[in-house]
Amino acid sequence: MWLDETFNLKYPLLEGGMAYVGTAEFAAAVSEVGALGQIGSGSMPAAMVRAAIHRVRELTDRPFGVNVMLMNPAADEIAGILAEEEVPLITTGAGSPGKYMSMWKDAGCKVIPVVPSLALAQRMERQGADAVVAEGQEAGGHIGEQTSMVLWPLIADNISIPMIAAGGIAAPRQVRAAIELGAEGFQLGTLFLSAEEAPIHPAYKEAVLKATDTKITVMGRTGGVPCRVLKNKFSRDYMVKEREGADIQELEELLIGSLRSAVEHGDDEKGAFMMGLAAAQITEIKPLSRLLEDLFRGVNIPPSGKPPVRHHSEDISEDTIVR
Amino acid sequence: MWLDETFNLKYPLLEGGMAYVGTAEFAAAVSEVGALGQIGSGSMPAAMVRAAIHRVRELTDRPFGVNVMLMNPAADEIAGILAEEEVPLITTGAGSPGKYMSMWKDAGCKVIPVVPSLALAQRMERQGADAVVAEGQEAGGHIGEQTSMVLWPLIADNISIPMIAAGGIAAPRQVRAAIELGAEGFQLGTLFLSAEEAPIHPAYKEAVLKATDTKITVMGRTGGVPCRVLKNKFSRDYMVKEREGADIQELEELLIGSLRSAVEHGDDEKGAFMMGLAAAQITEIKPLSRLLEDLFRGVNIPPSGKPPVRHHSEDISEDTIVR
Numbered sequence: 123m124w125l126d127e128t129f130n131l132k133y134p135l136l137e138g139g140m141a142y143v144g145t146a147e148f149a150a151a152v153s154e155v156g157a158l159g160q161i162g163s164g165s166m167p168a169a170m171v172r173a174a175i176h177r178v179r180e181l182t183d184r185p186f187g188v189n190v191m192l193m194n195p196a197a198d199e200i201a202g203i204l205a206e207e208e209v210p211l212i213t214t215g216a217g218s219p220g221k222y223m224s225m226w227k228d229a230g231c232k233v234i235p236v237v238p239s240l241a242l243a244q245r246m247e248r249q250g251a252d253a254v255v256a257e258g259q260e261a262g263g264h265i266g267e268q269t270s271m272v273l274w275p276l277i278a279d280n281i282s283i284p285m286i287a288a289g290g291i292a293a294p295r296q297v298r299a300a301i302e303l304g305a306e307g308f309q310l311g312t313l314f315l316s317a318e319e320a321p322i323h324p325a326y327k328e329a330v331l332k333a334t335d336t337k338i339t340v341m342g343r344t345g346g347v348p349c350r351v352l353k354n355k356f357s358r359d360y361m362v363k364e365r366e367g368a369d370i371q372e373l374e375e376l377l378i379g380s381l382r383s384a385v386e387h388g389d390d391e392k393g394a395f396m397m398g399l400a401a402a403q404i405t406e407i408k409p410l411s412r413l414l415e416d417l418f419r420g421v422n423i424p425p426s427g428k429p430p431v432r433h434h435s436e437d438i439s440e441d442t443i444v445r
Numbered sequence: 446m447w448l449d450e451t452f453n454l455k456y457p458l459l460e461g462g463m464a465y466v467g468t469a470e471f472a473a474a475v476s477e478v479g480a481l482g483q484i485g486s487g488s489m490p491a492a493m494v495r496a497a498i499h500r501v502r503e504l505t506d507r508p509f510g511v512n513v514m515l516m517n518p519a520a521d522e523i524a525g526i527l528a529e530e531e532v533p534l535i536t537t538g539a540g541s542p543g544k545y546m547s548m549w550k551d552a553g554c555k556v557i558p559v560v561p562s563l564a565l566a567q568r569m570e571r572q573g574a575d576a577v578v579a580e581g582q583e584a585g586g587h588i589g590e591q592t593s594m595v596l597w598p599l600i601a602d603n604i605s606i607p608m609i610a611a612g613g614i615a616a617p618r619q620v621r622a623a624i625e626l627g628a629e630g631f632q633l634g635t636l637f638l639s640a641e642e643a644p645i646h647p648a649y650k651e652a653v654l655k656a657t658d659t660k661i662t663v664m665g666r667t668g669g670v671p672c673r674v675l676k677n678k679f680s681r682d683y684m685v686k687e688r689e690g691a692d693i694q695e696l697e698e699l700l701i702g703s704l705r706s707a708v709e710h711g712d713d714e715k716g717a718f719m720m721g722l723a724a725a726q727i728t729e730i731k732p733l734s735r736l737l738e739d740l741f742r743g744v745n746i747p748p749s750g751k752p753p754v755r756h757h758s759e760d761i762s763e764d765t766i767v768r
Contacts, residue, residue, distance in 0.1 A: 290592060293598065299625040
């Protein structure tokens with residue numbers, strides 16, 4: 123696949139750059155076992171991002187990435203640091219990275235934006251992205267509207283850069299399904315929460331193991347930004363505030379603090395336990411090495427190469443899609 | 446697969462019993478080309494259901510089904526007719542068909558409830574269902590919360606009756622992905638809307654061809670029953686009413702009338718154009734025979750048989766799941 127061939131990986135797999143979870147130490151541990159770990163820079167100040175990059179390089183010689191949340195007020199400064207540091211992979215969320223693209227490409231960074239729709243994937247291709255992560259709404263945390271079953275092939279068939287599949291993968295069956303749907307690599311978040319090495323509170327890991335399909339919900343669909351989390355006191359309180367018409371900015375601030383409460387304190391009252399629907403399949407905490415072996419057990423990773431078929435591109439004018 | 450072997454079909458495929466769309470004539474046409482067509486009895490009175498069954502039998506000797514919407518006030522009477530008529534397949538939605546199960550099984554009908562979660566699939570298995578249709582929320586019309594990528598393998602791995610995959614299938618890639626995810630057959634709705642023979646207004650078919658991924662939305666997530674439709678004047682008006690706190694019953698009545706407006710008149714002002722996310726892939730109206738040939742092109746249909754692996758069942762007590 124494109125992803126493992128491009129970064130010389132044992133597994134064609136990115137660890138989704140999760141805020142608070144994607145620490146330098148965890149990213150390095152993921153890269154050491156043969157996938158590609160990412161620093162989740164989330165709402166970090168710029169200096170902290172630089173320190174995390176240095177720390178990863180102390181811990182591993184393997185390639186790694188940094189996920190940039192473009193709504194971070196320090197995004198411009200962080201973008202400059204990523205170029206200066208020649209970070210091997212940059213993934214982006216919550217916006218369009220167009221204005222940083224040439225700076226990053228000049229520095230030799232690979233740029234892979236996370237996209238929730240075909241229109242955005244096509245815009246990223248035009249802006250010079252190396253690939254896109256197509257993320258279905260089964261993922262944890264902030265999500266879009268499309269689902270993996272439909273989004274992955276729609277994007278794979280209508281762009282000429284590689285499509286990395288994200289959202290709903292936690293077992294070999296889903297890896298094989300993603301290959302059928304056109305993936306040139308995978309990005310996982312939720313399964314990594316069940317890694318022994320994941321730097322999250324034991325109560326958070328326990329919550330992932332115990333979650334059943336109907337215990338996971340989406341907050342923010344009415345009045346905020348859609349975000350997939352475990353149902354608990356916090357999610358119920360948030361949804362009451364949402365229905366009462368709270369300001370989006372206020373809701374987002376509430377959420378960021380609450381993710382930290384979950385990661386650091388496992389606080390069931392105040393914590394936002396972000397997780398994807400795939401948590402319902404996860405029943406065991408494993409060391410990273412075994413987690414990845416099990417995920418790819420019996421999977422035949424094909425060589426890279428887009429299939430020649432294009433079903434859709436000539437039928438949709440750009441104008442139709444982007445609006 | 447279980448589905449084609451059980452009903453002696455050319456294709457292991459059910460046409461989802463769509464209200465107003467699943468007429469006797471259309472169901473018969475689907476069965477004639479080698480899949481299994483269904484009468485969508487929706488809110489039909491009982492006498493109309495019996496007449497539709499007789500009409501299908503005039504048109505074809507092939508097996509067919511009837512979908513029963515259990516919230517139909519005439520559900521008890523319809524249930525009795527299905528047993529009397531010894532309908533080959535009964536699928537059910539919007540509730541639990543437990544109280545009819547022994548009557549239907551005694552009459553030799555196969556019973557396949559449509560389920561949106563693992564807990565309901567397990568309950569249906571205990572009640573004696575022959576299989577379940579596991580429907581991801583990418584489907585059109587009334588939907589649940591889970592997505593196909595996660596729901597299908599979760600159910601396939603945790604029940605011992607067959608899992609029929611529904612939600613998000615419109616191309617060979619998705620058929621192959623569903624096989625990887627444990628399907629013993631498929632149910633499609635949206636793709637059938639693009640069949641030449643589909644008894645819907647030309648403007649509705651045109652809307653399916655033109656729909657892009659971001660033009661489809663879910664109404665009813667806040668105050669009604671979640672339902673996936675095309676974004677148009679009706680869906681916007683509905684969501685305003687919903688936010689204003691309209692009664693669920695009132696919203697549902699509004700919806701049923703509006704589906705009829707879409708099917709019969711193609712009315713963009715008052716019509717609910719129900720369709721799944723897979724509509725974004727559909728660009729051509731085809732006769733049923735070619736539509737099915739193209740859907741299964743290059744697909745290798747495996748023989749029936751559940752894989753021996755069970756990842757989850759011993760880890761979840763029934764008590765944990767059902768509540």
